[in-house]
Amino acid sequence: MNRQRAGERPPLAAIFGCEGTELTAWERDFLRSHNPLGFILFARNAASPSQVRELVDSLRETVGRESAPVLIDQEGGRVQRLKPPQWRRLPPAEPFGWLWNDAPEKACRAAWLHGYTIAGELSGLGIDVNCLPCLDLRVPGAHDIIGDRSFGADPRQVAQLGQAVCDGLLAGAVIPVVKHIPGHGRALVDSHESLPRVETSLAELETSDFLPFQSLAGAPWAMTAHVVYTAVDEEEPATTSLRVVQDIIRGKIGFDGLLLSDDISMKALKGDFASRTEKALAAGCDVVLHCNGERAEMEAVAAVAGPLSEAAFQRLEKSLQARGGDGLPFEEALNELGGLLP
Template sequence: MTLSPTIFGCAGPRLGEAERAFFQRVNPLGFILFARNCETPDQIRALVGDLRASVGREDAPVLIDQEGGRVARLKPPQWRAAPPAERFGRLAERHRDAAVEAVRINSHLIARELASLGIDVDCAPVLDLRLPGAHDVIGDRSFGGRPERVAELGRAACEGFLAAGVLPVIKHIPGHGRAFVDSHHELPVVRTPRPELEATDFEAFRLLADMPWAMTAHLVFAAIDPDRPATLSPKVIAEIIRGHIGFDGLLLCDDLSMKALKGDLGDLARQALAAGCDIVLHCNGVMEEMTRVAAAAGGITAEAERRFRRGREMQQSGIAIAAASEARLDALMRGLA
């Protein structure tokens, strides 16, 4: 059965019969979980199993946003409270090597928790820069304002995920750090000249262009395409993401139902795929919306399948991380190691 270039959420902690039938018919590439889907470890494992069974693929990817800090779908007391990226960036200002090790261990600990639940893709790390005056939608989710430092810590995070068999998703490519409004609610417009963007926002992503998956940013870069947000812009995707940055992994759009994008969801899905996204993401689990997205998406391309397989190969090649423990992480964060 043809794969659909879609990733969908579901409404609650258990898979409904209408959802099961829909996923069986549509055959989406994979699924994404949110806090509404997560109650206990056993419940999550059962839901993940039901989602994969609905499409008859044990390897169907299951995603989650587990960055640490305020963006974490799995929370205490059942799961560890991981620090936000900003704390590692601050540590790096004093102890670079300790920060790199701490990020790698922290991501590995997150990934081990996810893998134990059957979740195999984490929508992290954030490679957006933290810049003065920008909206705090990124804020402490960023490693900092220097692209080289962000890329170094971002690579350590990716290594930690891969070591536990979890695919990282670098986001929000080609950079969300200059947004002055929250793209969950409005469409940001960035008016920074292209040379400055290439030297700053885009550079962190260029330095991690070898990663397996990336998620787009819903914002307009006026210097490149003043008429379309990056997710829907053939020019931004071809010239910047695939061109200047050189990313050849699986390109996933950010959630189509965010308010930054206007219009019919089916039309938005078509536009995102036509622009060059490999996969469209729809998160809220509303059946009527998912039906429109699936009808518009068609089948996955051969190029997208190639990129997906490449990611799977990377997922199997992670190297074990020694001393990946909470005690070691705590020591590093307190400057004791």
């Protein structure tokens, strides 16, 4: 459905975080005024299930859209925003890779259950997008920012387990976000702190790092890598590189879902926040992600982001239609998962 014909106010091509466990008066006014596409939550925003549910409802109320996406990074292991004891402890990706080495079918079933049970917890809170799975390869000698967040070094293994997690999340009515396209596994530095440069040839990237993303080119959402791939673009990281987005992500990989930048407040990116936003959108990202809740940065992003494009809106609508309920009882799925993991 064309949003203009529907009479809707086009959302801003941005997703924002907030500072705490409830919205401030300034945040309410800012979000109501600028109408971002959606929101993202972190550990600082989560004190209890009832509080998170109230915060999610408040966020959607500011923009007047019950369908406004609410995102989180609920991977497991080191990256788990909803933490014990209020929420269950989740495993990282690595154990699923260990299981795949001995029993691929069991590993894929476990990965599906992992996605499905996470979706069950998130759906109860009103969170409908999870930044999972990581399709980055485990590369010896690379920085451990990926590390055990990866399913392994074999592209086929990563693709199969990643697909299973995506399918599980969708069966639980949560949209997956594959990351970090076109591959963060070779980075020698943490992109939160500085800009990684990958010197690997294009031929090698095409037969390794790119393959899991190519296998999951039909995923509804993907998140970019703040990584320079010198074989494609000597200067710009994927997030702000027209060559990487158009030639590799949309071209060779064939991804046609909603493309979300990684957090533009990370130190890998240079320049002020207006220029970061403009460059990411000009390169072909559909939406920019800003996570830290800093007022001045958010204002700078909102001033230049502009409305979501019609093509991006269609990708968003398609992603919403991909969700469906499996009907497997949550406790049954949880017990089955516990019996499969090593």
